[in-house]
Amino acid sequence: MKHTTSQLKTAVAFFCLLTCIQRIEAQDCKTTEELDALPGKYTDAAHYEWPAARASWLNELKTAANKTTANNVLTQIESIEKDSRKNFTLTGAVLKSSFSGDATGYISSKYAIAAYSLNLGVYEYICVKNKTLVNSEYANVFRAYVNRFKDLSPAFNNLDNNAYYATPNQYDDRYIALHDFLRFKDKRLLDAMNGGIGFYQDVADDKVKQGSRNAYITRHWYITKAGTPLFVPVTRKEYLQTLLEFYDRELVLFKKNVDDIEREYQNNLKSAKGNEQLIANYKKAYNNHTIKYDNYQSKYETKKALVNAALKENKEEWLSQPAIVCPKPVTNWIYDKNLGWSDNGQGVADSEADGIKTGSFTFSGFWDNRNGDVLYKYNPAYFKSTTTAPAKPQLIELSFRYVKVPAGQRLVENFTKNFDFKAVQRMLE
Numbered sequence: 001m002k003h004t005t006s007q008l009k010t011a012v013a014f015f016c017l018l019t020c021i022q023r024i025e026a027q028d029c030k031t032t033e034e035l036d037a038l039p040g041k042y043t044d045a046a047h048y049e050w051p052a053a054r055a056s057w058l059n060e061l062k063t064a065a066n067k068t069t070a071n072n073v074l075t076q077i078e079s080i081e082k083d084s085r086k087n088f089t090l091t092g093a094v095l096k097s098s099f100s101g102d103a104t105g106y107i108s109s110k111y112a113i114a115a116y117s118l119n120l121g122v123y124e125y126i127c128v129k130n131k132t133l134v135n136s137e138y139a140n141v142f143r144a145y146v147n148r149f150k151d152l153s154p155a156f157n158n159l160d161n162n163a164y165y166a167t168p169n170q171y172d173d174r175y176i177a178l179h180d181f182l183r184f185k186d187k188r189l190l191d192a193m194n195g196g197i198g199f200y201q202d203v204a205d206d207k208v209k210q211g212s213r214n215a216y217i218t219r220h221w222y223i224t225k226a227g228t229p230l231f232v233p234v235t236r237k238e239y240l241q242t243l244l245e246f247y248d249r250e251l252v253l254f255k256k257n258v259d260d261i262e263r264e265y266q267n268n269l270k271s272a273k274g275n276e277q278l279i280a281n282y283k284k285a286y287n288n289h290t291i292k293y294d295n296y297q298s299k300y301e302t303k304k305a306l307v308n309a310a311l312k313e314n315k316e317e318w319l320s321q322p323a324i325v326c327p328k329p330v331t332n333w334i335y336d337k338n339l340g341w342s343d344n345g346q347g348v349a350d351s352e353a354d355g356i357k358t359g360s361f362t363f364s365g366f367w368d369n370r371n372g373d374v375l376y377k378y379n380p381a382y383f384k385s386t387t388t389a390p391a392k393p394q395l396i397e398l399s400f401r402y403v404k405v406p407a408g409q410r411l412v413e414n415f416t417k418n419f420d421f422k423a424v425q426r427m428l429e
Contacts, residue, residue, distance in 0.1 A: 028130050028131065028132070029125075029127040029130060029131065029132045030127070030130065032127075035092060035124070035125040035126065035127060035132065036091060036092040036125075036406050036407060037091055037092070038091060038092060038125055038132065039090070039091060040090030040091050040092060040093050040094060040095065041090075041094045041095070042082070042090065042094070042095045043094070043095065043096045043097065044078055044082070044097050045057075045074070045075070045078060045097040045098055045099050045118075046075075048096070048097070048098055054098075057098065057099045057100055057101065058070050058071060058099060058100070058101040058116065059101070060100075060101045060102050060103045061101040061102075061103075061104070061114050061116065061391060062103070062104070065389065065391070066101075066104070066114050066389075066390060066391040067101070067391075069389065069391035069392065070099070070101055070114070070116040070146070070391050071099065073116070073146055073391075073393050073427060074099045074116060074117075074118045074144065074146070076427060077118055077144045077146075077396075077398075077424060077427075078097055078118060078120075080419065080420050080423050080424060081120065081142060081415070081419065083420070084414065084415055084418040084419040084420065085414060085418075087418075088410075088411075088414045088418070090411075091407075092124060092125055092406065092407040093122045093123055093124045093125060093140075093407045094122075094123045094125075094134050095120055095121070095122055095123070096120070096121050096123060097118065097119070097120045097121075098118075098119050098121075099116065099117070099118055099119075100116065100117050100119065101114070101115075101116040101117075102114065102115045102116065104390045105173040106172075106173045106174050107147075107378055107383070107394075108180045108377060108378040109166055109173070109174035109175050109176075109177075109179070109180050110174075110380075110383075111378075111383045111394075112388075112390045113147045113148075113390050113394060114147060114390035114391040115145065115146060115147040115148040116146050116147070116391070117143060117144060117145050117146065118142075118143060118144040118146075119141065119142075119143050120141060120142040120143070121138035121140075121141050122138050122139070122140035122141060122142075122407060122408060122411060123135050123136070123137075123138050124138070124139070124140075124405075124407050139213060139216070139401075139402070139403045139405075139408065140400075140401065140402040140403060140407065140408035140411060140412070141400075141401050142398075142399070142400045142401075142411075142415065143398070143399045143400075143401075144396060144397070144398050144399075145396065145397040145398075145399070146393050146395075146396050147391075147393060147394055147395060147396075148395070148397070149193060149222060149395065149397045150397060151189070151220070151397075152182055152193075153182065153183060153184075153185070154179070154180070154181070154182060154183075155181040155182055155183040155325070155373070155375055156178065156179070156181065156329075156348055158331065158348070159175065159176075159178060159179040159246075160175075160179075161253065163249045163250070163252060163253040163256075164176050164178075164179055164246075164249055168249070168252075176242065176245050176246060176249060177238070177242040177245065177377075178242040178243070178245065178246050178361075180377065180378070181234055181239075181242075181375045181376065181377055182231065182375070182376045182377065183325075183373040183374070183375060183376065184373075184374075184376065185373070188200055190231065190376070192220065192222050193222045193224070193230060193231065194224070194229045194230055194231055195222070195224075196223075196224055196225070196226045196227075196425065197221065197222075197223055197224075197421050197422065197425055198221070198222045198224075199219070199220070199221055199222075200219075200220045200222070201217065201218070201219045201220070202217070202218050202220070203215065203216070203217045203218070205217060205404070208404050209404070210404050211404060211405060212403065212404055213403045213405065215403065215404075216401050216402070216403060217401070217402055217403070217404070218399055218400065218401040218402075219399065219400045219402075219412060219416065220397060220398070220399045221397070221398040221399070221421055222395075222396075222397055223395065223396040223397070223398065223421065223424050223425050223428065224382070224395050224425075224428070225382065225394075225395075225425075225428045225429070226425065228379065228381055228382050229379055229382070230378065230379055230382050230395060231376040231377065231378060231379060232376065232377060232379045233322035233323070233374055233375065233376055233377075234322065234323045234374075234375040234376060234377050235319065235320050235321065235322065235323060236310075236314075236318065236319050236320070236321050236322070236323045236366060237311065237316075237319035237320065238323065238377075239323035239325070239375060240307050240310055240311050240319075240363070241311070243303075243307050243361055243363060244304060244307055244308075246360075246361055247300055247303060247304050247307075247361070250300070250359075250360065251296070251297070251300045254293055254296045255296075257293065258290065258293050258296070261286065261289045261290055261293075265282060265285075265286040268282040269282060296359070299357075299358045299359050302357075302358050303358045303359070303361070303362045303363065306362070306363045306364075307363050310363065321368075322374050322375070323366065323374070323375045324366050324367045324368050324372035324373065324374050324375070325350075325366065325367055325372055325373055325375055326348075326350040326367055326370075326372060326373075327367065327371060327372055327373045329348035329349060329350060330348065330349050330350070330351055330352050330354075330355055331348050333349065333352045333355035333356055348360060348361065349361065349362055350362070350364050351364070382394075393427050393428050394428065395428070396424055396427070396428070398419075398421075398424070400412045400415055400416075
């Protein structure tokens with residue numbers, strides 16, 4: 001078999017890496033200080049030791065164009081990270097880089113996008129029976145997430161029923177608008193994500209004891225296009241209109257559920273064949289299952305009228321204000337305490353009383369003066385240049401997770417100081 005120069009170089013580099021690791025493993029060790037002082041090694045993604053695995057990393061991206069774009073973007077980020085260590089002496093660990101890709105999905109149910117990631121694990125040296133080995137797991141790791149911010153929290157997290165897809169029962173990752181709204185409990189996180197190049201740390205360093213391996217600390221850098229915020233507030237008008245859309249979907253869902261329950265009940269009665277105890281059991285189960293649908297049609301009409309009144313009776317200036325909603329909505333309310341049935345179907349309510357009276361997403365006013373949460377959505381203007389190339393980088397999250405031990409701390413501090421974040425931002429242009 002004929003080998004190319006590139007293949008020969010890869011083979012030689014891989015052989016050298018194995019030789020180095022074997023030589024390290026042959027060394028005696030006694031203290032953590034000795035391990036921490038050992039010269040480190042670095043393996044980039046192109047020289048990952050399992051070629052078959054490397055070849056399948058980006059398979060979920062499907063198209064050759066997506067795979068090529070992802071590989072180029074991740075390799076650039078990998079190169080920028082490597083360059084941040086040009087004046088850094090790596091000791092105490094082996095760094096290994098790998099890539100991965102996800103199937104094309106949607107941001108805000110509108111913008112087709114393919115997400116992919118870089119993972120740079122820090123595999124520390126460990127001492128086993130007085131011999132130096134490389135740990136098979138890592139505590140410290142640098143990651144780059146392209147085309148997704150992994151720590152976003154949906155405002156309402158129980159709207160995944162089939163009925164709430166943009167096209168009902170079409171499993172394509174696109175939902176009604178209410179499903180895609182966001183809320184930020186920590187404004188610092190919103191500011192970081194909306195800041196072009198924003199920083200957020202989940203745990204303060206001084207809250208973790210030196211040497212502790214039981215607490216992870218993660219520093220996040222959120223990279224977006226300069227000049228245009230990624231998130232904008234949802235207006236009151238938008239929120240109220242999305243409630244009407246939800247009500248219509250809920251009505252269809254409830255009707256179907258009631259029909260299904262009734263059909264099952266009638267079939268059970270037929271199968272009971274005069275068994276009174278079994279019939280009684282089926283009757284109790286039927287009552288339990290239908291309680292939450294009592295008067296669902298009239299409840300629909302009532303809460304729809306509340307929203308239509310708010311839309312009609314308020315001026316445009318009021319309707320254009322940000323939608324501020326209940327910060328701690330009730331997600332479970334009791335329909336019949338005697339039967340012990342407790343369920344909310346789909347959605348949330350501002351209070352148990354609202355849930356019992358008219359069900360999910362009953363509108364009882366905005367929470368401007370009650371420490372409410374502002375609802376946000378992805379900014380359409382941010383994606384106005386989105387093309388038919390889903391893998392084109394639109395937003396990038398960089399994270400460095402570490403524990404307070406020397407190997408991790410040295411790397412994260414060097415990264416924080418020397419990584420070229422603006423070079424990553426230019427990749428979004």
